[in-house]
Amino acid sequence: MNTPVRIALDAMGGDFGPNVVIPGAVLALARRPQTEYLLFGDSSQIEPLLARHSELAAHSRIIHTTSAVRMDEKPSQALRHGRRTSSMWLALDSVKKGEADFAVSAGNTGALMAMAKFTLRTMAQIERPALAAFWPTLRGESIVLDVGASIGADAQHLVDLAIMGAAMARIVFDIDSPSVALLNVGVEEIKGIEEVKAAHRMLREAALPNLDYQGFVEGDDLGKGTADVVVTEGFTGNIALKTAEGTAKQIASYLRAAMARDVRSKIGYLLARGAFEALKKKLDPRSQNGAVFLGLDGIVIKSHGGADAVGFAGAVEIGYEMIRNEFLDRIRHSLTLSQERRMTSAAPAQLTENEPGAGRTLSGLTK
Amino acid sequence: MNTPVRIALDAMGGDFGPNVVIPGAVLALARRPQTEYLLFGDSSQIEPLLARHSELAAHSRIIHTTSAVRMDEKPSQALRHGRRTSSMWLALDSVKKGEADFAVSAGNTGALMAMAKFTLRTMAQIERPALAAFWPTLRGESIVLDVGASIGADAQHLVDLAIMGAAMARIVFDIDSPSVALLNVGVEEIKGIEEVKAAHRMLREAALPNLDYQGFVEGDDLGKGTADVVVTEGFTGNIALKTAEGTAKQIASYLRAAMARDVRSKIGYLLARGAFEALKKKLDPRSQNGAVFLGLDGIVIKSHGGADAVGFAGAVEIGYEMIRNEFLDRIRHSLTLSQERRMTSAAPAQLTENEPGAGRTLSGLTK
Numbered sequence: 001m002n003t004p005v006r007i008a009l010d011a012m013g014g015d016f017g018p019n020v021v022i023p024g025a026v027l028a029l030a031r032r033p034q035t036e037y038l039l040f041g042d043s044s045q046i047e048p049l050l051a052r053h054s055e056l057a058a059h060s061r062i063i064h065t066t067s068a069v070r071m072d073e074k075p076s077q078a079l080r081h082g083r084r085t086s087s088m089w090l091a092l093d094s095v096k097k098g099e100a101d102f103a104v105s106a107g108n109t110g111a112l113m114a115m116a117k118f119t120l121r122t123m124a125q126i127e128r129p130a131l132a133a134f135w136p137t138l139r140g141e142s143i144v145l146d147v148g149a150s151i152g153a154d155a156q157h158l159v160d161l162a163i164m165g166a167a168m169a170r171i172v173f174d175i176d177s178p179s180v181a182l183l184n185v186g187v188e189e190i191k192g193i194e195e196v197k198a199a200h201r202m203l204r205e206a207a208l209p210n211l212d213y214q215g216f217v218e219g220d221d222l223g224k225g226t227a228d229v230v231v232t233e234g235f236t237g238n239i240a241l242k243t244a245e246g247t248a249k250q251i252a253s254y255l256r257a258a259m260a261r262d263v264r265s266k267i268g269y270l271l272a273r274g275a276f277e278a279l280k281k282k283l284d285p286r287s288q289n290g291a292v293f294l295g296l297d298g299i300v301i302k303s304h305g306g307a308d309a310v311g312f313a314g315a316v317e318i319g320y321e322m323i324r325n326e327f328l329d330r331i332r333h334s335l336t337l338s339q340e341r342r343m344t345s346a347a348p349a350q351l352t353e354n355e356p357g358a359g360r361t362l363s364g365l366t367k
Numbered sequence: 368m369n370t371p372v373r374i375a376l377d378a379m380g381g382d383f384g385p386n387v388v389i390p391g392a393v394l395a396l397a398r399r400p401q402t403e404y405l406l407f408g409d410s411s412q413i414e415p416l417l418a419r420h421s422e423l424a425a426h427s428r429i430i431h432t433t434s435a436v437r438m439d440e441k442p443s444q445a446l447r448h449g450r451r452t453s454s455m456w457l458a459l460d461s462v463k464k465g466e467a468d469f470a471v472s473a474g475n476t477g478a479l480m481a482m483a484k485f486t487l488r489t490m491a492q493i494e495r496p497a498l499a500a501f502w503p504t505l506r507g508e509s510i511v512l513d514v515g516a517s518i519g520a521d522a523q524h525l526v527d528l529a530i531m532g533a534a535m536a537r538i539v540f541d542i543d544s545p546s547v548a549l550l551n552v553g554v555e556e557i558k559g560i561e562e563v564k565a566a567h568r569m570l571r572e573a574a575l576p577n578l579d580y581q582g583f584v585e586g587d588d589l590g591k592g593t594a595d596v597v598v599t600e601g602f603t604g605n606i607a608l609k610t611a612e613g614t615a616k617q618i619a620s621y622l623r624a625a626m627a628r629d630v631r632s633k634i635g636y637l638l639a640r641g642a643f644e645a646l647k648k649k650l651d652p653r654s655q656n657g658a659v660f661l662g663l664d665g666i667v668i669k670s671h672g673g674a675d676a677v678g679f680a681g682a683v684e685i686g687y688e689m690i691r692n693e694f695l696d697r698i699r700h701s702l703t704l705s706q707e708r709r710m711t712s713a714a715p716a717q718l719t720e721n722e723p724g725a726g727r728t729l730s731g732l733t734k
Binding site for chain 1: 503504505515518519550552553559560585586587588589590591599601602603605606607608609610611612613614615616617618620621622625626628629631632634635636637638639640641642643645646649650
């Protein structure tokens with residue numbers, strides 16, 4: 001535990017660039033004194049900010065870059081003009097070279113994913129990386145993946161997502177055996193797409209260690225926190241995530257309108273202001289900051305583009321926890337283990353997937 | 368406009384059966400005097416309720432049934448024991464036989480879909496029916512379909528959903544040319560699944576009359592009301608709908624907890640009670656009551672199982688509007704028209720779908 005954790009920061013990423021990244025790093029360092037920072041970005045912007053924070057200055061090094069990926073750039077554009085030169089690319093590349101233990105960027109998600117795949121590559125057992133988000137629930141927080149790193153998933157990819165999500169939950173939530181569920185729909189007879197059904201069977205039969213597979217959940221279980229980890233493919237996951245964010249904004253807007261409708265309501269609002277502030281904080285996407293790219297040969301944390309310094313420091317903390325808990329090794333171990341199991345027990349399950357009655361058996365197992 | 372509209376009601380459906388259906392019919396009749404009701408259900412339960420409402424009694428007829436579909440029954444079970452005998456089946460069958468113009472049930476959604484498909488069959492051009500829901504938005508209401516009638520959709524089915532949804536919006540929202548969008552994800556380069564991209568191109572090239580195709584929207588556009596009609600396949604649609612419902616409940620729960628946290632908040636709550644009641648009403652799923660099965664050779668409205676009499680009357684009103692506006696004929700006309708266009712202009716679009724650069728062109732068109 002004595003070696004410091006070395007953290008690569010894309011200082012130009014996000015809506016506020018170094019104005020959030022540097023104060024964020026100050027907070028992160030205060031929380032974890034055994035950290036060092038590689039700050040990738042325009043030194044003329046970073047230096048004046050760093051001058052105010054001698055402690056961080058002593059624990060960091062600026063790597064001057066002249067190009068930055070814009071928030072609205074397409075991944076292919078970003079790769080074209082930002083490869084080998086942009087703050088984002090170089091931060092990721094320092095992880096690849098072993099100069100940093102993990103990277104954090106608040107920049108363009110699509111570009112970050114494309115560059116991370118390019119520099120770090122995926123793990124041996126994984127074809128495509130996934131993006132795991134923290135989902136606020138009535139019971140606390142869940143991890144939901146994939147929320148949009150790739151579109152479509154076969155049963156094996158869904159199982160891999162379950163394994164990676166569980167490994168992440170073990171570390172981040174400190175639970176020995178996180179509950180894991182597959183996102184599905186509720187109409188019994190047509191329950192789910194074939195891939196989801198097949199993944200359901202594979203997860204049940206594999207009986208993976210430290211993964212408490214619970215079967216299917218529906219969209220409204222996300223907010224309830226029915227499972228620690230909810231697995232779905234990226235198209236549906238992205239739409240579910242954005243639908244929830246949209247609904248939260250919509251209700252906040254209704255609430256503002258309701259509280260402004262007459263004098264009584266306005267006075268009531270003033271009296272209950274503390275309560276409203278607490279609620280606002282709860283609904284603030286920054287309080288659940290830091291989505292994680294999983295399946296890469298390296299740790300990359302995506303901070304919310306609009307996050308403030310506290311939010312950014314939270315994203316750094318996630319990466320720190322993952323490093324200190326040897327996340328990559330543990331995920332590799334879980335994946336290898338599950339691959340071995342697949343080769344023995346789970347294979348026959350796949351072969352019989354289309355036999356008559358299989359669908360019925362599965363439906364019976366769901367609730 | 369002088370012929371009365373004849374309405375078949377599954378009096379046993381929903382959480383409250385005739386206790387909601389009969390008062391609901393009373394309200395519906397008061398609103399639309401030119402209606403007549405066929406009440407399918409247990410006459411020993413219906414008669415005492417009807418005795419209190421002479422006006423409805425004069426405009427209705429009870430068809431006594433001895434079996435009813437339970438709310439928790441699987442569609443196959445319901446079909447097995449409720450076929451030809453249950454209130455739900457017989458209500459649908461009366462539409463099939465031309466004795467009623469449309470049917471309303473607050474019963475089991477899966478069973479209603481299965482029975483409706485069985486009795487009414489799908490329209491000639493449509494392979495599978497869809498379930499269209501009203502989605503409350505910041506601008507009012509949108510129609511979202513499919514929210515779970517069937518899983519998976521090819522491009523043609525998505526186009527059919529767009530046509531049916533637009534026809535419904537024209538009637539229910541009284542808009543000449545409703546805006547229609549396809550639900551998709553936001554990461555540019557991997558934007559969408561092949562079916563969604565192909566449907567996007569078909570809708571653009573077909574340039575259907577009275578349908579203002581707007582391209583892609585994302586999950587958070589649902590609550591904003593960016594388009595009058597949002598089209599997606601049933602798996603994603605069902606998960607989006609339930610995720611939004613779950614998020615609304617979650618926030619309501621946070622809000623209740625916040626308002627109870629101290630004396631000031633409690634007093635504030637009491638003062639702003641009217642505002643909270645208005646908000647509660649806005650979030651109440653009953654206020655957007657009445658999902659519609661589309662693509663069937665007949666009109667079937669699904670009322671929310673927990674709806675009250677006002678909600679149930681709202682579901683009846685939707686069916687009434689659809690009949691008075693000759694919904695089925697208009698949908699058939701739209702579908703035939705689009706089929707003709709497909710045979711001419713849209714066919715080459717499908718053939719060139721996989722040519723190099725097609726994906727890029729599509730991404731460029733999206734926002």
